[in-house]
Amino acid sequence: MQVSDRFHLWQGLSKRVSDIAAAHRGCLAAAVPEPEPAPPPSDEPCEAAETAARRHAKRLFETVQGYTGTARSLSAIARELGLNRRTVAKYARAACWQECVRRTPPRRSTSLDPYLEYLRQRWEEGEHTATVLHQEIAAKGYRGHYQRVKMAIAPLRRGLPIDTPRERPPSPRQVARWITTTPPRRGLHGTEALRRLLQHCPELDQTHTLVRQFAAMLDARDAAPLPDWLDQLAASGLSALASLANAIREDQLAVVQGITAPFNSGVNEGRITDLKLQKRIMAGRAGVPLLRHRVIVMAHLRRRYP
Template identity: 35%
Template sequence: MGLRRVIVRLRVRRYFCDRKSCSHKTFAFAFRKGCTYGTVLVDVEAGRVVDVLPDRTSETFAAWLAEHLGAEIICRDRASAYTKAVKEAAPDALEVADRWHLLQNLSAAVEKTCHQHRDCLRKRAEEETVTEVPDVAPMLLPSAELPRTQIIERTRHRYEDIHHLLEKRWTISAIARRLNLDRKTVRRFRDTDLDELLASARDRRPSGVLGPFKAYLNARFTEAQGQVSGTRLSLEIQARGYRGSRQVVRKHLAALRAGTAEPVRADIPSPRKITSWIVRPRETLTKRQDERLLQVRLACPDITWACDLARAFADLVRHQRGHLLLEWIRQAEQDAPKPMKGFAGFLRQDLDAVTAGLTLPWSSGVVEGHVNRVKTLKRAMYGRASFELLRTRILTQP
């Protein structure tokens, strides 16, 4: 009876919904191994959970809205199921796209752009490495071969398994369940060349403390025709910022003499790191980070254009300038990199809700605290309770 009075009292209030993925690792009501979704409904004015739905389908949410009339504002993430439910069951409600999810989608588009243009960054880094030691010819090492590391072999086998199932006309969801992968991972392996996937796996290998100095050591080794001591080279690179031990330098020289040294890989920042520099407010970057981002911009015009667009959109979000959104979309759709064009097209499809999100003060930030509490309850009840008991515990305020 108490819960019913709460719902009746909240009929004319504003409801916020947020979606959180439920994996078999952390969420108790993942009914089967894979990804299952639940919906948390929160009253923003009271800061209380209104209800918990067992899935994120439009039918379930529409049925809930039909039973609880009077919602004025519904703030949501970018899930299309919620949009469909609102249009069916609460057409007069104002939809507001959550700003955090908009920035998350923007970051994904920028990171994908950086992935696609890593060759530009690698080429510039290699050119700078060659000119770092003047009047010394770089050491001619054999062509780079991918080491047989665990991550590279796993990438190769995963690519073969996914494409083998695709040839049998398996769906993305079926492959994800069979191989215990996320559907986004399956799509990435479907749409990306094997060479690019292997290069990305290779770049995730740590270069070590000696990595940035190997090009200099190789050049000095060639200049001296191998007749140079590790102690002397250690002192030289220490003046350049090396903080490791001399033993590491001696091991690298021994590998050079034996002809077993790996080719020097260009020291370039990862796409995720570049994305963090771009999306963060510029005043929060250190001088070093600002300089490295400048080098990235000089290396690739497409990343530069994506950076400018991302910073302009982040400015719209932070200062709630929704009236400029349509102009931003038009600029992005003209000659921006493909991932940024896709993001702009996604915004156009949801233009009213996104404009409201960049204009009104509402957001789903109030949901996050409740989500953390839900996760705690799920971990405590994992494998020991039904969804109904979990829902009751969530709705029971501490």
């Protein structure tokens, strides 16, 4: 009986998701929240204006504090919330959520700073092309790259000051990791960023729905929805998913067994990974006899100290 390995099935799906995210790279910036205007000066520094970072810290503090009254360990809380254990420990030890707010370091000066006022002035005059603005300040002595000018005027397109800092958009690999990760283990930041992205990009939203359907089949060990799921892949209009549907149909019986059967090649994959690790450790400094000796010793130690 041929049985497809569940790990490789999921790995192949994850690779297709990463390809789709890369093809929609222009949508990834939607995962980043719009920067909020600077708060007005206040006479009472303790009553700072509400920002996205402060709301996130407050919500996370209340969530972690809700678990601290139970008998659960910090590691168990971190696994359930999808957070690092150090982060959970920091929020659990804090007396109030204000202690956990990340301090934003002051912005470092760059070679573009002397030209920011000129760029703002030219923008108000109607020049909105980054290439032209870069050529103009290059004639005035600027030696930086065009990409820095393009990033500098990006806030102006959103009606914000030119020096407003902005979070970097996620990479296609990070978006694929958000989509393929079980929702309870994404963490608050990843969940909010993915929600904004899926609202903006219908193709990624469709991909996310299909991925969760396949994950449900693997969790339930139920391959009955597989034919309908393959039809949805083929009709999705996404070439990466359509090619995956064709590949699965060529070996569909083995894939069905991989979903439903209790067997998998995880043990063999672990042995192969360990063999490759031992080979890399030696870095080509010895031949097959030493490699064989190391593998036998490692197998003996595993049996003796499981």
